[in-house]
Amino acid sequence: MNWSDRLWVELALTSYLTGFGYSVYSLATEKFLTPRVTFWAICAGFLFTTVYLFDRGHAIGRCPITNRFEVMVFMTWSMVLIYLVIGSAYRLSLMGAFTAPVASALLFFAFTLSPGESVVRRIKVNPWLEAHTSFSMVACGAFALACIAGVMFLVQERQLKTRQPSSIFYRLPPITALSIVNSRLLWLGFSLFTVGLATGFLIGGRINWVQAAWSFLVWCVYGGILTARVRHAMAAKWLAALSIVAFSLLLSTFWGIRFISDRPSL
Amino acid sequence: MHIFCFGISHQTANVEVRERFAVPDSALADSLTRLSQVPSVQESLLLSTCNRTEFYIVTQDQNLALEPLFRGFYGKMEVNDFEHLFRLPAVPSVRHLFRVASGLESMVLGETEIFGQVKRAYEAAARSGTTGRILNRLFQKAFHVGKHIRSATAITRGSVSVGSVAVDLAQQIFGKLEGRKIMILGAGETSERTAWSFQSQGARQLFVSNRSFERATKLAEAIGGRAVRFDQWEEEFRDLDILVSSTAAPHAIVTRAKLEPVLRMRRDRPLFIIDLAVPRDVDPAVHEMDSVYVYDLDSLQAIAARTLETRKKEAEVCHDLIEKHVQDFEVWLNRTAERAIAPVPIECPRM
Structure with missing residues (x-):
């Protein structure tokens, strides 16, 4: 550099x-x-x-x-x-x-x-590899922001439940808006990640199964969270908490997977 | 050129005296014209609200007598009335106006309605042509100070009445209240005040239920809502966003067991319950349920008390900020006065 x-x-x-x-x-x-x-x-x-x-x-x-x-x-x-x-x-x-x-x-x-x-x-560029990596990265960005919205939601929720709203409570957005944003960001991230995952199979050449398994696991985690929300009306509080947990897992396992993998892309 | 502020306020007189000095909006233009016809008055502005009637005057007369001016303006006055009047010279007048515009002189410390009232008083005077260079500058500065105080301190933050605290909390849960469905259960005085607070913040879907259907209908008509028979209020629960409960029931009428099946149908839609009844209408265990927030009278009053305490502390910060603006204005005022009395150079004839 x-x-x-x-x-x-x-x-x-x-x-x-x-x-x-x-x-x-x-x-x-x-x-x-x-x-x-x-x-x-x-x-x-x-x-x-x-x-x-x-x-x-x-x-x-x-x-x-x-x-x-x-x-x-x-x-x-x-x-x-x-x-x-x-x-x-x-x-x-x-x-x-x-x-x-x-x-x-x-x-x-x-x-x-x-x-x-x-x-x-x-070097000769593989457009599928480009699409795969960029979609996956932007999806991670959306998951990161969903995590932030989740933190904000939990801060508001805690203040409402303890009945002791501090000055930050009145400056944060309404809890309903945070819940909607959290949910939509998860959907956005999940959709982009799905496209990224699908294009990964079109790259050609040898498939890195470690990375593929990790990507599929991330896809399953987020897919599971969204299914619980849609099918079982999971409470917004749990959606917020899980979006934080999921992103923390994503971030912490990301480097481990890259370490044991020899491919430069995701 | 001297600035004076004199008048009457909630700090100097009770409402019986204040109402005799009040100038209604319809008489404001005429009053300003009469005030400007007083010989020594150069500029004038009249601020009349339910808590104060204040005259802002720019005059050449350093010893402007209050009594004849007031007698001339109001006609018949009682002897004791003059005990309630205050009179402030230039710099204290400026300080007073800045404090008034910032809500520091209001009955409810930090309220913001006064800012709009000062603005309307200034616009009326400007329209009537009774303001000039000094008052224009003074009031523009007062608006700037009011905005600065509001944005730089917590003096206007939060609410200090139970109804307003409930509305603030509702807005922090739902955002805008326009499309929200609100039920007022029990048409007592406290719930009525809270209903008005919601209505003033844009709530349009208001439902009133009371043991006496007649009373429910009366309140519903007043706030533009719909009356619901008391034995039917639970049917409305599924689509409800906010419940204001203040019945005279001797036991809890909203319990966890009653709510659980309803909440399942609501699919995680938040429910805000304001329990103003004593004994409480809502079982405290309901607050532990997901997406349900229950606030009783004590918790609302505790928030209001904390806000008032914060505002009192902030008032000291506001004082320091205002003092800087007063000094700035004083410098400008002195410079303007010096320019006004500066000798005009006279060309001497050649000998």
């Missing part, structure tokens, strides 16, 4: 940390500062990661998910992209305050990883 690549991601991390720090300051001091600062900080971070991914993609002539560092940046970019679409559509005040620390943590984690082998020259 050259210095200019690193610079864009460092700038993005700084932007997300700024948004996070500003939100923490606003909530801790109860000064009720405008959430627009966090929003614009996240927009700036998104812009910097876009520039990095564009530059990198241009240099290698393919979707920049060729090493662990790029995968992490791409996942962060996907999550923030969905936040920018969902956040403005549902006007979810304070969702940025929860998104910024997750984006910061993902990028920080990216810096701690050794980039591993990276493709630096233009």
Whole structure:
């Protein structure tokens, strides 16, 4: 990774940390500062990661998910992209305050990883592999945001159940809106992941069964959660909790699977 | 050029005295015209609400006498009335207006309705042409201060009455209340007030049920809802979003056993129950059920009390913020006054 690549991601991390720090300051001091600062900080971070991914993609002539560092940046970019679409559509005040620390943590984690082998020259691109990896990564972004919505839901639920609403309670979106967003993000992630999984079988060549089994397991976990919601009217509280558990599992097993696998793609 | 604020408020007089000084909206334009005809008055504005009637005057007369002005304005006045009037000179007037616009002088600390009332008073005066450079600047600054205080502090956050706390909680559960189905069970005074709070926040599907159907019909008509016979209210439960219960029943009428089959049909739709009855109408175990939130009178009052405590603490922060704005305005006022009395250069004839 050259210095200019690193610079864009460092700038993005700084932007997300700024948004996070500003939100923490606003909530801790109860000064009720405008959430627009966090929003614009996240927009700036998104812009910097876009520039990095564009530059990198241009240099290698393919979707920049060729090493662990790029995968992490791409996942962060996907999550923030969905936040920018969902956040403005549902006007979810304070969702940025929860998104910024997750984006910061993902990028920080990216810096701690050794980039591993990276493709630096233009190689012959398999469009199915490109589609498979990008759909799967954007799906992970949607799952990450569903996890954030789940955390926000549980915060609201706890405040309502303890009957002691604090100042954050009045700044978070209504619990019904959070439940809808959580559910829709899971559906979005699941649909994208299904497309990613299906295109994986069209790549051709030798199938990496470890990765295929892991992907199928993730698909089953999310599919199971959504089935329980639709068929058995699982309570929104459990949906929120399971979206957090599922994403934590996804994130923690992801690196183990990549470690024991020798293929660069998912 | 001097600014004065004088008048009467809930802090200086009771409602019997205040109502004699009140100026109705219909008489505002005429009152402003009469005020501007007082010889020494250059600019004037009249703020009249249920809690205060205040005159903001810009005049050349440093010792503007209050009594003749009031007698001239109101005609007949009782001798004791003057005991209730307050009079503030320039800088305290500015500070007072900033505090009024921020809700710090209101009966309910931090209420926001006063901001709109000040705005309407200013618009009426501007339309009547009784404001000038000083009052225009002063009131624009007051609106800026009001907004700043509201956004930078927690002075307006939360609610301080049981009805408003219930509405706030409902909005944090459901968002907008327009399409929500709300049932008022028991047409007592507290539930009626809560029903009005919901109605004022846009709730349109209101149902009222009471042992006396006649009373239920009366309240339903008043709030634009529909009356339901008391033996039929449980049939409406399946589609209900909010239940406000305040019956005189000696035991719980909403129990876990009664709710469980209904909740299964509702498919995880949240249910907000406001139990205003003593003894309580809702079994406390209902609150433990998924997606059901039960708030009784004590919990609502505890939230209201906490909010009031927070607002009192925030009032000190507001005071410091307002003081900075007062100083800014004082600087501008002094500069304007200096310019107004600056000697005009006279060209001397050549000798």
